[in-house]
Amino acid sequence: MSWLILLRRFWPALIVLALGMWAARLDHLRADHLQTLTNERAAWSAAIADADKARLADEARFAQRLATAVQTYAAALAARQPLIIHSKDTVTHYAQTDAGRALCRDADRVRDIDALDAALARDPATSGRSGGAVPTNGAAPPAGR
Secondary structure, three states: OHHHHHHHHHHHHHHHHHHHHHHHHHHHHHHHHHHHHHHHHHHHHHHHHHHHHHHHHHHHHHHHHHHHHHHHHHHHHHHHOOOOOOOHHHHHHHHOOHHHHHHOOOHHHHHHHHHHHHHHHHOHHHOOOOOOOOOOOOOOOOOOO
């Protein structure tokens, strides 16, 4: 009977002791759970950092490819631009190059071409097999120049 007397007298202490043990176990479980969450959070942070690095590398690669494409397009566009001569010095310098010598003609050659065009327009016998005369329009400059 002595146990029953002690149990009756100290039963509130037993409840407090049981609650303390339960709280300690919960605290231990919470610590384990927090450790798991911390590990998961670290793994997620590492995955996000890796994804950011990959994204930045992709952006840098895209910027490089875009710059190369723009330069290529600009070079192709510049190659298609016509040669526009704005001053007499530019004409003189261009005429001294090999390409300029081939395209630039003396004034006498230009006059000879104009005289030939005029002769062909007047003389139906030299107009070729068609037999028809070239229409005469003396005021119009020769085409193709």
